[in-house]
Amino acid sequence: MKQLIKSREAILTAAIVVLLGLIATRFPAFVTPGNLAAVFNDTSPLIILAIGQMIVILTKCIDLSVAATLALTGMVCAMINVAAPGVPVFVIVAVAIGMGMALGAFNGVLTWKLGIPPIVVTLGTMTIYRGIIFLISDGKWVNSHEMTPAFKALPRVAFLGLPALSWLAIAIILIAFVAMTRTTLGRAFFAVGGNPHAAVYTGINVGRTQFWAFVASGGLAGLTGYLWVSRYAVAYVDIALGFELDVVAACVIGGIAISGGIGSVGGAVLGAIFLGVIKNALPVVNISPFWQMAISGSAIIIAIAVNTRAGRSKGRVILKKTEAEA
Amino acid sequence: MLADHAADAPILRLDRITKTFPGVKALSEVQLALYPGQVTALIGENGAGKSTLVKVLTGIYQPDGGQITVDGTPVSFPTAQDAAAHGITAIHQETVLFDDLTVAENIFLGHAPKGRFGLIDTAAQRRMARDLLDSIGAEIDPDTRLRDLGIASKHLVAISRALSIDARVVVMDEPTAALSHKEIHELYDLVEQLKSQGKAILFISHKFDEIFKIADRYTVFRDGQFVADGRIADVTEGDLVKMMVGREVDQIFPKRTPNIGAEVLEVVGYSHPTEFADIGFTLRAGEILGFYGLVGAGRSEFMQALFGITKPSKGVTKIDGQIRVIRSPAEAVNAGIVYVPEDRGLQGAIRPLPIFQNVTLASLNRTPRKGFINLANEFALAREYTKRLDLRAASLDTPVGNLSGGNQQKVVIAKWLATQPKVIILDEPTKGIDIGSKAAVHDFMAELASQGLAVIMVSSEIPEVLGMSDRVIVMRDGRMVAEVSGPEMTPETLVRHAAGIAEATL
Numbered sequence: 001m002k003q004l005i006k007s008r009e010a011i012l013t014a015a016i017v018v019l020l021g022l023i024a025t026r027f028p029a030f031v032t033p034g035n036l037a038a039v040f041n042d043t044s045p046l047i048i049l050a051i052g053q054m055i056v057i058l059t060k061c062i063d064l065s066v067a068a069t070l071a072l073t074g075m076v077c078a079m080i081n082v083a084a085p086g087v088p089v090f091v092i093v094a095v096a097i098g099m100g101m102a103l104g105a106f107n108g109v110l111t112w113k114l115g116i117p118p119i120v121v122t123l124g125t126m127t128i129y130r131g132i133i134f135l136i137s138d139g140k141w142v143n144s145h146e147m148t149p150a151f152k153a154l155p156r157v158a159f160l161g162l163p164a165l166s167w168l169a170i171a172i173i174l175i176a177f178v179a180m181t182r183t184t185l186g187r188a189f190f191a192v193g194g195n196p197h198a199a200v201y202t203g204i205n206v207g208r209t210q211f212w213a214f215v216a217s218g219g220l221a222g223l224t225g226y227l228w229v230s231r232y233a234v235a236y237v238d239i240a241l242g243f244e245l246d247v248v249a250a251c252v253i254g255g256i257a258i259s260g261g262i263g264s265v266g267g268a269v270l271g272a273i274f275l276g277v278i279k280n281a282l283p284v285v286n287i288s289p290f291w292q293m294a295i296s297g298s299a300i301i302i303a304i305a306v307n308t309r310a311g312r313s314k315g316r317v318i319l320k321k322t323e324a325e326a
Numbered sequence: 327m328l329a330d331h332a333a334d335a336p337i338l339r340l341d342r343i344t345k346t347f348p349g350v351k352a353l354s355e356v357q358l359a360l361y362p363g364q365v366t367a368l369i370g371e372n373g374a375g376k377s378t379l380v381k382v383l384t385g386i387y388q389p390d391g392g393q394i395t396v397d398g399t400p401v402s403f404p405t406a407q408d409a410a411a412h413g414i415t416a417i418h419q420e421t422v423l424f425d426d427l428t429v430a431e432n433i434f435l436g437h438a439p440k441g442r443f444g445l446i447d448t449a450a451q452r453r454m455a456r457d458l459l460d461s462i463g464a465e466i467d468p469d470t471r472l473r474d475l476g477i478a479s480k481h482l483v484a485i486s487r488a489l490s491i492d493a494r495v496v497v498m499d500e501p502t503a504a505l506s507h508k509e510i511h512e513l514y515d516l517v518e519q520l521k522s523q524g525k526a527i528l529f530i531s532h533k534f535d536e537i538f539k540i541a542d543r544y545t546v547f548r549d550g551q552f553v554a555d556g557r558i559a560d561v562t563e564g565d566l567v568k569m570m571v572g573r574e575v576d577q578i579f580p581k582r583t584p585n586i587g588a589e590v591l592e593v594v595g596y597s598h599p600t601e602f603a604d605i606g607f608t609l610r611a612g613e614i615l616g617f618y619g620l621v622g623a624g625r626s627e628f629m630q631a632l633f634g635i636t637k638p639s640k641g642v643t644k645i646d647g648q649i650r651v652i653r654s655p656a657e658a659v660n661a662g663i664v665y666v667p668e669d670r671g672l673q674g675a676i677r678p679l680p681i682f683q684n685v686t687l688a689s690l691n692r693t694p695r696k697g698f699i700n701l702a703n704e705f706a707l708a709r710e711y712t713k714r715l716d717l718r719a720a721s722l723d724t725p726v727g728n729l730s731g732g733n734q735q736k737v738v739i740a741k742w743l744a745t746q747p748k749v750i751i752l753d754e755p756t757k758g759i760d761i762g763s764k765a766a767v768h769d770f771m772a773e774l775a776s777q778g779l780a781v782i783m784v785s786s787e788i789p790e791v792l793g794m795s796d797r798v799i800v801m802r803d804g805r806m807v808a809e810v811s812g813p814e815m816t817p818e819t820l821v822r823h824a825a826g827i828a829e830a831t832l
Contacts, residue, residue, distance in 0.1 A: 182699050184690040191687055194676035200635065201667055201674075202688045202741070203656035261678045 008255040008306070012270040016277060023281045030284055037162060043276025044169035045070075045224045047269050049243070050250040051176045052217035054268040057251055058193045059206075059213045060260030061111060061118035066221040067243035068129035069103045071235075073225030075133045078142040078235035081151045089150050093226055100222015101215045103129060108211030118210075126244070133237045144233035155231040165227055172220065177265045189213060193260025249296065250275050253303040274299065335398065336361050337526045338383075338414065338495050343392035345378055352378040355392065356552040358545050360495055360526035365517060367541035367558070368530045369566055371788060375550040376530050380497055383528075384416045385409035413494035417484045417501055423472055430455035430468035433487045458486040462516055478509035485516060496520060497528045502536060514540055532620045534563045534825055546570060563827055571788055571817035578765070579793030580772040586796070587611035589647070590780040591663075591749050593632065596641030601627040602804040605641070609749065609780045614771065616795030617784040619824050624804035625784045626668060629751050633665040634658040645748060659688055662748035666738065668757060668784075674738040677727030681719055682708035684726050684737050689744045711740040732766075739770070750774060751782045756790060768794060788817050800824050 024031045049066050056063040073096050080087060080095065103125070110121040144152070155165040180186040191199045192209045199206055229235045254271025256263030275296060282292045336359040345353040353375045360366050370376050381387040383394075385403030394401055396412050403409040423432045430448075431438075433455045441447035455468035464482040472480060481501055488496050498517075502510045517540050520527055531537055537544070538558060545555040546569040553569050589610050596605040602624040609615050617625045631638045634652040643650050643661075650661040658665070667674065675684055685708040690699060708722055715736045719729060726737050742750060752771065756764040771794060775781050785791050791798055797811040800823040808823040821827075 182701070183697055184699060185697065187683060187687065187690060187699065190679055190683075191676050194678045195674075198674050198676050201633075201655055201665060203654070203659040203691070204687075205654065205656065257678075261676070 009264065009266050009270055011306075012254065012267070012274060016270065016274050019274070019277055019281070023277075023285060026285045027281075030281055037166070039276055039280045040169075040273070041163050041166045042280060043273055044165045045228055046243075046246060046250055046276055047169045047272040048172050048220050048224050048227075049217075049247040050254065050268040050272040051172060051265060052220035053247045053251050054254070054256050054263050054265065055176075055180075055189055056118075056210075056213045056217045057248075057256050057258060058189045058260055058263050059210045060193045060196065061210050061213060062122065062248065062258075063104075063107065063214060063217045064119065064122040064244050064248075065103070065107060065126040065129060066217060066247055067240040068126040068133075069100055069218055069221040070225040070228060070243070071237070071239045071241075072103065072129045072133050073099050073222040074229035074239060075137055075142070075225075075235045075237075077151075077226045078147065078229050079136065081148055082142055082146045085148045089154050092151065093154075093223065096222045096226035097219050098222070100225065101219040103222070104214040104216070104218015105211070107218065108214035111214065112207035112211045118214075130237065137235075137237065139237060142229075142235040147230070147233060152230050152233050155227050165231060168223075168227070173265060173269055180265055185209070185212060190261055193257075193262075195261070246275060246296075249300050252300055255303070271303075334361055337397060339395045340379075340383070341393045341395070343379070343382060343389045343394070345375075345382060345387055345389050351550055353382070353389070353550050356547060356550070357555075358528075358552075359555075360528055361543070362494075362524045362526050363521050364542040365521060365527040365529050365540050366543040366545060366555075367537040368528055368545050368547065369537065369570060370547035371570060371786075374547040374570075376547060377499070378550075379547070380416055380499055380528075380530070383409065383414060383495075383497060385414075410491055410493075413492060414497070415488040415491060415493040415495070416497035416499060417481060417488060418499050423480060423484060423487075425473040426471060428469050428471055429459070429466055429475070429483050429486075432472055432483055433458060433468075433490050435487075437491060454490070455486065458489055461489070462486060462519065478505050478512070481505070481513065482516075485520075493525065495526045495528070497530070499530045500532070501529075502531065502533065510536070532825060534566065534827055537566075538563070567818055567821050567825075567827070571821055579790075580769050582772045582776060584614075584796050585612045585776060585778070587778060590645065592642075592644040592647075594642040594644070596628060596631060596638050596643075598627065598631055598636070598638050598804075601631075601636075602801075605801075605806055607799060607806070607809065609782065611748075611778045611780050612775050613796050614775050614781040614783055614794055616791040616798040617782065617801060618786070618788070618791045618798055618820050619801035621786060623801040623824065625801050626753055627804075628801070629665060629753060629782070629784060632658070633663060633751065656691070659745050659747070660691075662746075663751065664688070664742040664745055664747040664749070665751045666742060666753065666755065668753040675726045675734050678725055680723045680725055681712065681717075681729070681737055682722040685711055685740045685744055688741050707744055708740075711744045712736075714743065715740050747779065749780045749782065751784070753784045754786065755783060756785075756787070764790075788820055791820065792817065802826055 020031050029035060049070070053063055053066060076099060077092050077096050080092060107118070107121050107125055110116050111118050155163060157164045159167060180189070188199070188204050188209045191202065191204055192206050196206050228240060250272040251263070251268055252258065252271070253274055254263070254267035254269070256267055278295055278299070279292065282295065338360045340356065340358040342355040342357065343353055344351070344355055356375065356379065358366070358368070358379065368376050368379070378387065382389050385406040385408050388404065394403065401412055403412070424435065427435065430452045434451050438446045439450040439454060441450070452468045459466050459468065459482070462482060462485060464479070464486065466475065466479055466482060472483065475483070501513060505513060517527060517529070529537070529541055541558050543555065544558055544561065544566065546553040546566065548570060587610055589608050591609040594606045597603040605628050607615070619625050627636070630636050632643065632652070634654045634657055637653070643652055645661050645663070652658045652661055652663070676687065682705055686704050689707060705722065712722065717733055717736045717740065719733065726734055729737065755771065756767050768790070771781060771783065783791070783794060792815055795815070797809065798815055798820065799806055800808040800810070800820055802824055807826070808819070810819055
């Protein structure tokens with residue numbers, strides 16, 4: 001299965017290359033290094049969120065509240081910036097991550113301690129978090145001119161030709177890779193999703209592990225909330241509305257099994273990049289937004305079909321034993 | 327068959343029925359006859375083939391050989407519907423009904439009365455259900471959802487369902503296992519009523535008192551073979567016990583000279599509000615302690631509490647003389663207790679993860695840098711224990727799901743040994759595996775004990791308990807009823823204590 005995931009990552013990489021090739025025939029400028037970097041930068045928020053979602057899905061849960069968490073944290077960051085322009089940006093980033101983790105922890109506690117199915121919990125908190133944005137902002141926008149230059153600058157600061165937003169995404173990919181492969185908690189995420197009963201007997205607390213998955217997803221969504229608001233220099237109730245579906249789609253395309261236990265950081269990242277390329281390329285080659293949705297949707301279904309086929313066992317080996325019996 | 331019943335021909339007769347599973351002969355040329363208006367008790371140890379027989383009778387399994395006759399005519403039951411069409415129905419241990427349907431819907435599922443346009447006539451269905459329930463004296467509203475009923479009422483619904491398909495043969499598989507004293511007596515009344523209607527009843531039970539109370543005949547199976555049948559009036563409890571367990575020693579257990587060391591584990595006064603009470607014993611290094619009892623005697627429940635999965639209401643665990651508080655499996659593993667559960671498929675291996683990660687999973691918290699994994703150390707640990715268990719796989723990277731059942735089991739055991747436990751609890755270690763693999767498990771268990779591990783073995787198979795244990799604790803209804811060792815360890819003693827039969831009757 002590990003070889004399979006590896007090959008699935010290879011397939012996905014190949015698919016992305018073919019896609020880029022196709023686009024290049026119609027619009028060569030798309031595949032210049034500068035533009036590819038821009039596409040990566042544009043996809044960075046999706047990559048960060050997909051990594052968080054991957055962890056949650058690995059543990060047999062799902063986090064539908066990521067986009068709402070992002071929007072709420074983003075609004076709070078913007079309002080802090082407006083109310084107290086003197087607060088340094090790194091403090092705001094810390095607040096964003098901390099607040100995201102707290103919102104994720106709320107999801108986690110409801111799942112862990114009350115045993116409510118995660119899809120119900122996060123469907124509820126998704127609405128609650130959006131509602132809170134409305135309450136604290138009175139439905140008003142926080143616009144670019146109200147934000148301090150420092151607040152807006154961070155995602156754009158260029159370093160070695162790439163904006164900080166891209167560097168942050170790269171850093172998170174690396175941290176997540178190490179965390180998932182080299183820490184006991186990372187291993188526990190896989191174990192809990194792969195066989196919760198066995199995990200219990202092994203001494204892993206299933207509920208607590210799921211709790212930490214939600215905290216991780218929330219923290220990443222919180223960070224993305226600040227990045228999103230500062231990058232687009234606007235905060236309002238409906239930012240990133242429906243974005244949670246893109247995040248889940250990126251995971252599914254990346255080979256993360258919805259039933260839990262199977263997945264990788266690389267898969268989530270490639271799934272996000274695949275979606276990002278489609279989203280950025282189709283307008284350039286003059287394909288209508290409706291086709292964009294249809295193509296994204298088809299990619300999801302094809303990915304699931306591939307996953308299901310790969311996951312299907314070849315049937316149990318009984319025959320040999322019967323022969324031995326006879 | 328008996329001469330005085332020659333005129334009274336059986337409704338259903340099984341002749342030389344054989345059923346083989348890969349590696350296991352579950353039924354070997356068994357026979358059974360069920361007579362109208364009589365209760366036949368089917369008696370045998372766990373694993374004697376009773377459940378397989380019920381499945382053959384109800385069309386769930388196809389026999390590999392032999393013949394089933396109904397009213398003297400040979401028949402076959404390719405599907406469960408065919409068995410039902412011949413009037414054979416079963417009421418299972420855990421009733422197989424639908425919790426979210428109403429009582430009336432449950433009774434008539436699959437053969438509901440149809441009205442115009444082929445739609446279900448709910449009014450007629452309710453009325454007929456009412457009549458059926460009344461006929462067995464059950465005060466249950468046909469519109470109640472099944473979920474809201476107690477287990478005894480569910481049995482009544484199952485019986486009504488049996489009556490609704492005009493059953494002639496009713497199989498009751500341990501129907502009283504979950505019932506209260508009063509409910510059991512109501513069930514007896516119902517059985518009498520079914521008898522008076524001329525139905526043939528097959529009654530499977532481990533409880534000798536109820537067999538003698540309601541059965542007219544008995545059939546004894548042992549290890550998938552027919553042993554004897556006859557009329558209950560002609561035998562005593564002692565006779566039946568002997569037929570059940572009396573066997574030649576056909577399994578060879580590893581010879582071992584127990585090398586018993588210091589006391590490792592002491593359990594004092596373990597109790598649970600509903601599952602068990604006052605469990606206390608000691609266990610020494612190198613000892614194998616058997617836990618015997620009927621299914622549902624509370625053995626696994628106690629072990630799960632000892633391992634920290636469920637919480638006992640009171641009780642003390644001492645390891646090496648020190649009191650250890652165990653509130654979670656993680657604390658149990660840290661204290662040196664590991665538990666290899668009964669259902670290894672469900673509770674054992676993490677199938678998508680590679681072998682090495684499965685083996686080290688329970689030991690990760692003891693790595694030098696807490697929280698982080700050193701891959702080299704991890705591989706070394708996995709290699710050491712897979713080698714010890716002689717696990718042959720192409721690579722330690724292989725996902726456990728790709729391995730054979732036996733190798734998966736080795737991975738699970740390697741995982742536990744890697745934690746370097748002091749006490750290992752094996753719950754039904756050989757359930758459902760073939761004789762060859764059983765011997766391997768037994769050898770391995772003996773080896774563990776000889777290396778100084780204290781072993782607790784929960785088993786429902788008498789030969790295994792007697793062949794492997796140095797000492798046996800018998801549990802019944804959640805309590806320890808006996809602790810036997812040495813010459814007291816005989817099949818009769820174990821069965822007697824487990825079933826609660828007074829010594830005088832033997």
